[in-house]
Amino acid sequence: MHKLFVKIFLWFWLAMTLIGAFGIIMALTSDPFRADVARKRKIMYEQGMELVHALDHGGRASLLVKTRELQKKTGRQFFLFQGELGPLSGEMLHPRARLMAIMAAQTGEIQVQPGKEGLWVAMPGLERYTLLVRLNPPGPIERLLNPYHLAPRLIATFLITGIICFLLARSVTAPIEKLRLATRKIASGDFTHRVRPDVPGQDEIAGLADDFDRMTERVEGLVEAQKRLLRDISHELRSPLARLSVALELARQKSGPEAQLSLDRIDREAERLNELIGQLLSLTQAERVLGSMDREPIDLREMVLDIAGDADFEARALNRTVSVTADRPLHLTGNPEILRRAIENVVRNGIRHTAENSAVEISLEEAVLADTREAIIRIRDHGPGLEEPFLKRIFEPFYRVSDARDRDSGGTGIGLAITDRAVRLHGGFVDAANANGGGLVVTLKLPLDATER
Numbered sequence: 001m002h003k004l005f006v007k008i009f010l011w012f013w014l015a016m017t018l019i020g021a022f023g024i025i026m027a028l029t030s031d032p033f034r035a036d037v038a039r040k041r042k043i044m045y046e047q048g049m050e051l052v053h054a055l056d057h058g059g060r061a062s063l064l065v066k067t068r069e070l071q072k073k074t075g076r077q078f079f080l081f082q083g084e085l086g087p088l089s090g091e092m093l094h095p096r097a098r099l100m101a102i103m104a105a106q107t108g109e110i111q112v113q114p115g116k117e118g119l120w121v122a123m124p125g126l127e128r129y130t131l132l133v134r135l136n137p138p139g140p141i142e143r144l145l146n147p148y149h150l151a152p153r154l155i156a157t158f159l160i161t162g163i164i165c166f167l168l169a170r171s172v173t174a175p176i177e178k179l180r181l182a183t184r185k186i187a188s189g190d191f192t193h194r195v196r197p198d199v200p201g202q203d204e205i206a207g208l209a210d211d212f213d214r215m216t217e218r219v220e221g222l223v224e225a226q227k228r229l230l231r232d233i234s235h236e237l238r239s240p241l242a243r244l245s246v247a248l249e250l251a252r253q254k255s256g257p258e259a260q261l262s263l264d265r266i267d268r269e270a271e272r273l274n275e276l277i278g279q280l281l282s283l284t285q286a287e288r289v290l291g292s293m294d295r296e297p298i299d300l301r302e303m304v305l306d307i308a309g310d311a312d313f314e315a316r317a318l319n320r321t322v323s324v325t326a327d328r329p330l331h332l333t334g335n336p337e338i339l340r341r342a343i344e345n346v347v348r349n350g351i352r353h354t355a356e357n358s359a360v361e362i363s364l365e366e367a368v369l370a371d372t373r374e375a376i377i378r379i380r381d382h383g384p385g386l387e388e389p390f391l392k393r394i395f396e397p398f399y400r401v402s403d404a405r406d407r408d409s410g411g412t413g414i415g416l417a418i419t420d421r422a423v424r425l426h427g428g429f430v431d432a433a434n435a436n437g438g439g440l441v442v443t444l445k446l447p448l449d450a451t452e453r
Contacts, residue, residue, distance in 0.1 A: 011168040015161050022156065041110075044123055048131035051080045055088065055129075063088060079132040081105065087132070097132060105130040175199040179212060191220035237277050244270055300330045300375050300446070303340055304364050311347045311360070319356045322347065326364035330375045332448050334426045339446075342422035345415035346379045346442045353383035353440070366448070374428070377444040385434040394432060395420035419444070 047070055054066035067078050079087035081101040087093060096113070097120055104111045104122035111122040119135040175198075182195040194216065199209040248270070252263055308324035315322050350360040361380045366373060386394065397417040419442075423430045428446040435441045 008168065008172070011164060011171075015164040018160050018164070022160070041123070044121065044131065044133055045126070047074075047078065047133075048080070048123060048126045048129070051078060051131070052126050052129050055080065060088060077134040080126075081130040081132060082128060093132075097134075101130045101132045172205075175201075175205045175209065179205075179209060182212065182216075186216055186219075191216055191223060237273070241270060241274055241277070295333045295335060297449075298332050298334055298336050298339060300332065300377070301326045301328065301364060303336065304343065304362060304377065307340065307343050307347060308362050311344070311351060314348075315351045315360065318351065320351055320354055321359040322351065322362065323359045324362040324364075326362075328366070330364065330366055330448055332375065332426065332446055334446075335422075338422045339426060342419040343377065343379075343444070345419045346444070349415060350379055350381035350383075350440070350442075354381035355383060358382035367445075373448040375446045375448055377446070378441055379444075380435050380439055380441045382439040385438060385440050386432070388434075391432045391434070395430065416442075 050070070051063060051066055055063040058065075063080065067080075070076070070078050079091065079093060079097075079101070081098075082088060083105060084102050100111045100113055100120060100122040104124040108124050110124070111120075113120045121133045121135060123131045123133070178198045179195055182193050182198075185193045194213045196206070196209045196213050199206050248263060248267055252260070255263065304326050305324060308322050312322035347360060347362065354360050359382070361378075363376075363378045365376050367376050395416050397414060420430050423444055423446065426446050428444065430445075431443045433441050433443070
């Protein structure tokens with residue numbers, strides 16, 4: 001239990017412990033460094049007195065020999081000044097270095113200044129002389145551990161905490177990202193995806209992955225049960241409907257003229273029920289063949305023109321028309337029966353809602369995005385349109401904007417759901433938006449065959 005909490009706690013505890021330990025080490029090593037500075041100062045004083053002794057007893061020639069001897073022994077450069085004269089060995093120096101020695105002689109204080117070649121130190125107090133020494137530049141370890149250098153310590157602390165926090169963030173967010181990807185797949189209708197194999201361990205996130213997979217299995221079972229129920233009910237209703245049609249014809253033959261109006265009403269309602277069953281079967285068929293349908297080449301331009309011709313014939317009886325714009329053939333591979341029904345459902349929905357003496361406009365065009373090509377089918381009516389909250393929900397099964405269920409208010413709410421399933425089946429998507437100037441525009445986007453140019 002609470003393994004994720006323990007993981008976060010331990011990682012942060014480790015980071016804080018390392019930072020604290022690093023600070024303690026710095027504090028403990030401060031005095032030794034100060035003692036080392038004092039020791040180096042004493043050594044420099046003794047070396048300076050050796051140069052003074054050589055100068056006093058052997059002149060400048062002896063000073064030059066002693067200077068070279070110390071340089072070879074220590075790897076440092078030594079220069080001896082007397083007041084503003086120097087270096088007494090006769091070597092050339094940068095004006096800044098000469099100024100350091102003069103200032104040290106005048107103030108009686110040690111002067112320290114870093115340079116590109118190393119650290120320059122001017123030490124007064126060698127009787128009447130001043131010693132100027134160039135120390136070798138410190139190594140990276142010495143700079144890192146030196147308590148007087150703040151920047152390396154901050155960099156070390158930054159790197160330690162950065163590495164630990166990176167590992168912690170990665171261990172927490174990696175499985176969450178896998179859960180997020182799995183959620184997207186399930187939202188797109190892929191209920192077969194399982195996330196637990198991609199989330200190792202036994203912590204809280206792994207437990208969440210187990211619960212997520214169990215939930216997905218349950219949802220998958222419920223969806224499949226719903227599909228089976230719709231399919232079975234649709235098939236079971238077909239037989240009594242067929243018998244009802246036979247009985248209706250027999251009743252027509254045996255009844256008088258006064259019963260014909262009632263029999264006609266029964267015939268219309270039976271036909272509508274038969275149409276609803278057909279739509280239910282189409283919906284379950286679209287769900288069932290998702291990913292395993294029979295595919296064949298489809299000419300979208302030819303299909304759209306054919307649909308528009310049939311729809312225009314029906315629309316003229318309602319004082320409406322259907323116009324189409326499709327300039328060039330576009331080809332894809334898919335199921336022509338399902339795709340045709342998807343487009344027809346949108347067109348017939350537009351005919352139902354467009355105003356009288358107006359046209360339902362269909363356009364087919366190609367769009368090229370990077371290396372992919374897609375067909376865009378736009379179907380626009382000139383009706384009242386929809387409020388924004390309804391634009392997405394109209395593709396849900398049995399959802400209708402009007403609460404009424406009569407034919408004039410929009411049918412059963414299955415047609416656009418079939419369209420959505422069929423378009424997703426072909427790797428595309430469908431969207432609805434209100435058109436400028438009124439009406440509704442339904443856009444179908446379908447990927448085209450890559451081999452076509």
